[in-house]
Amino acid sequence: xxxxxxxxxxxxxxxxxxxxVAPGISVAAALFNLDILSLRExxxxxxxxxVCGMGVCFECRVTIDNSPHxxxxxxxxxxxxxxxxAGNS
Amino acid sequence: xxAGAEMLIADxxxxxxxxxxxxxxxxxxxxxxxxxxxxxxxxxxxxxWRHVNSGPVPQIARQWLARLDKSGARxxxxxxxxxxxxxxxxxxxxxxxxxxxxxxxxxxVILATGAREMFIPFEGWTLPGVMGIGGAQALxxxxxxxxxxxxxxxxxxxxxxPVAAALASGGAKLLLVAEQASLPAVARFAVELWKTPxxxxxAAQYRARFLSTPFSTGTWVTAAHGAGRLESVTVTNxxxxxxxxxxxxxxxxxxIPNIELAQLIGCETRDGCVFVDARxxxxxxxxxxxxxxxxxxxxxxxxxxxxIAGMTVGSTQSPSxxxxxxxATFQASARRMFxxxxxxxxxxxxxxxxxxxxxxxxxxxxxxxxxxCARQAKLYTRAGMGPCQGRTCMPGLEFLLxxxxxxxxPPIEPATVSxxxxxxxxxxxxxxxxxxxxxxxx
Numbered sequence: 001x002x003x004x005x006x007x008x009x010x011x012x013x014x015x016x017x018x019x020x021v022a023p024g025i026s027v028a029a030a031l032f033n034l035d036i037l038s039l040r041e042x043x044x045x046x047x048x049x050x051v052c053g054m055g056v057c058f059e060c061r062v063t064i065d066n067s068p069h070x071x072x073x074x075x076x077x078x079x080x081x082x083x084x085x086a087g088n089s
Numbered sequence: 090x091x092a093g094a095e096m097l098i099a100d101x102x103x104x105x106x107x108x109x110x111x112x113x114x115x116x117x118x119x120x121x122x123x124x125x126x127x128x129x130x131x132x133x134x135x136x137x138w139r140h141v142n143s144g145p146v147p148q149i150a151r152q153w154l155a156r157l158d159k160s161g162a163r164x165x166x167x168x169x170x171x172x173x174x175x176x177x178x179x180x181x182x183x184x185x186x187x188x189x190x191x192x193x194x195x196x197x198v199i200l201a202t203g204a205r206e207m208f209i210p211f212e213g214w215t216l217p218g219v220m221g222i223g224g225a226q227a228l229x230x231x232x233x234x235x236x237x238x239x240x241x242x243x244x245x246x247x248x249x250x251p252v253a254a255a256l257a258s259g260g261a262k263l264l265l266v267a268e269q270a271s272l273p274a275v276a277r278f279a280v281e282l283w284k285t286p287x288x289x290x291x292a293a294q295y296r297a298r299f300l301s302t303p304f305s306t307g308t309w310v311t312a313a314h315g316a317g318r319l320e321s322v323t324v325t326n327x328x329x330x331x332x333x334x335x336x337x338x339x340x341x342x343x344x345i346p347n348i349e350l351a352q353l354i355g356c357e358t359r360d361g362c363v364f365v366d367a368r369x370x371x372x373x374x375x376x377x378x379x380x381x382x383x384x385x386x387x388x389x390x391x392x393x394x395x396x397i398a399g400m401t402v403g404s405t406q407s408p409s410x411x412x413x414x415x416x417a418t419f420q421a422s423a424r425r426m427f428x429x430x431x432x433x434x435x436x437x438x439x440x441x442x443x444x445x446x447x448x449x450x451x452x453x454x455x456x457x458x459x460x461x462c463a464r465q466a467k468l469y470t471r472a473g474m475g476p477c478q479g480r481t482c483m484p485g486l487e488f489l490l491x492x493x494x495x496x497x498x499p500p501i502e503p504a505t506v507s508x509x510x511x512x513x514x515x516x517x518x519x520x521x522x523x524x525x526x527x528x529x530x531x
Contacts, residue, residue: 026231032228
């Protein structure tokens with residue numbers, strides 16, 4: 001079993017809600033596991049989610065700790081992280 | 090140079106830390122060369138050896154990663170190349186390294202930029218819940234659980250097998266694997282597999298893990314439906330068309346080489362691949378290219394190409410006959426196999442006029458169809474001008490409309506002005522010193 005999975009859970013905040021997630025996983029994976037598929041709004045206001053999973057498509061942009069346009073697939077969750085899925089068009 | 094930009098001097102800069110880049114870096118560093126590896130991901134391994142939560146890391150990956158650790162090569166994780174230019178003394182690379190400017194001055198460059206997934210737009214493909222096949226694999230490897238989710242994999246290519254196996258093993262309710270290629274085309278692929286028994290065995294092992302799911306050839310998804318997120322898809326085999334309720338659709342049409350950095354440096358490309366000679370040298374002196382960027386061939390071929398480049402870069406030494414023979418064997422089998430999965434003509438009818446093709450700028454198919462080339466579409470509709478710089482939509486549009494890829498200009502990744510200006514002289518950069526974004530990307 002992966003050591004990171006065996007570690008204790010982290011607490012992060014997603015759209016104002018405190019949630020517990022597995023350590024060592026990406027922000028995109030954490031949100032997927034919370035069944036949050038819509039990660040941002042497109043320039044015309046449509047919901048969008050992760051597509052390429054490897055940092056190419058920029059569809060999974062979220063706001064992390066007040067820093068907008070962060071690719072959820074390229075960043076690992078950190079205890080206390082604050083993630084917002086509104087905006088980022 | 091802007092304050093805060095770090096400068097590294099190297100003999101060899103390797104861009105990309107998948108199997109090809111790792112092998113190149115290891116072999117060059119073991120010769121005593123100063124090697125810097127710039128990799129976008131947080132850990133080396135590339136997509137194929139990405140390993141969080143996805144079960145055991147393959148033995149060969151562990152061996153190469155351990156060798157990389159000991160080689161003396163300096164790994165720069167979380168580092169995307171933004172610009173690269175040649176001058177009299179070599180090359181200057183400007184990169185965004187975890188938000189900071191990183192400059193690398195190097196004598197030689199080895200491009201190991203890998204590949205990305207090819208997408209063809211269809212109605213509803215922008216709904217959350219529709220993702221790439223490699224995209225699903227990457228999410229899975231970074232800790233996503235598909236357990237209990239109803240999943241359809243639809244598209245083309247050998248990547249569907251391991252992803253189907255991994256999703257089924259992870260508890261997903263895999264409803265259908267739809268391969269658009271015809272049965273004869275897939276049979277040709279299978280015949281190639283017979284020549285490489287280890288790959289045949291691997292394919293059989295993958296299939297065994299999703300035996301209860303139908304694997305349908307000549308079948309493809311024409312539309313995705315849902316309010317705010319995916320709820321169902323329309324599937325067709327050309328004779329019959331039906332709806333399938335589903336939570337996740339994985340859709341992709343094989344892999345395409347990432348050639349943007351090579352194009353920026355001026356390397357010759359042929360058929361969408363960086364053109365190299367027997368020693369992995371590109372058309373630009375002291376620039377080599379290895380792995381998928383030179384043509385889709387898989388990890389074994391990438392490793393051999395990386396070894397050849399790492400052993401010969403900066404020297405007049407010829408690669409060993411053993412390596413050259415191994416490369417020839419892998420090239421012959423791997424690259425022919427991938428040709429079996431060319432997208433069928435019917436897929437050109439997938440997008441409707443109102444279907445969004447450029448996901449960054451929400452540009453519809455109807456509006457880009459009026460353009461005569463990629464450049465004109467960019468100028469008049471903004472298609473391909475968003476943060477992904479056309480990497481997601483343009484290969485699909487090239488397939489749909491017969492366009493050729495446009496030229497590449499810096500920055501090749503979104504970057505702040507402070508990072509972009511890090512490569513110019515003090516007096517010039519001070520005028521740009523801000524954190525605003527340029528390139529009209531956000």
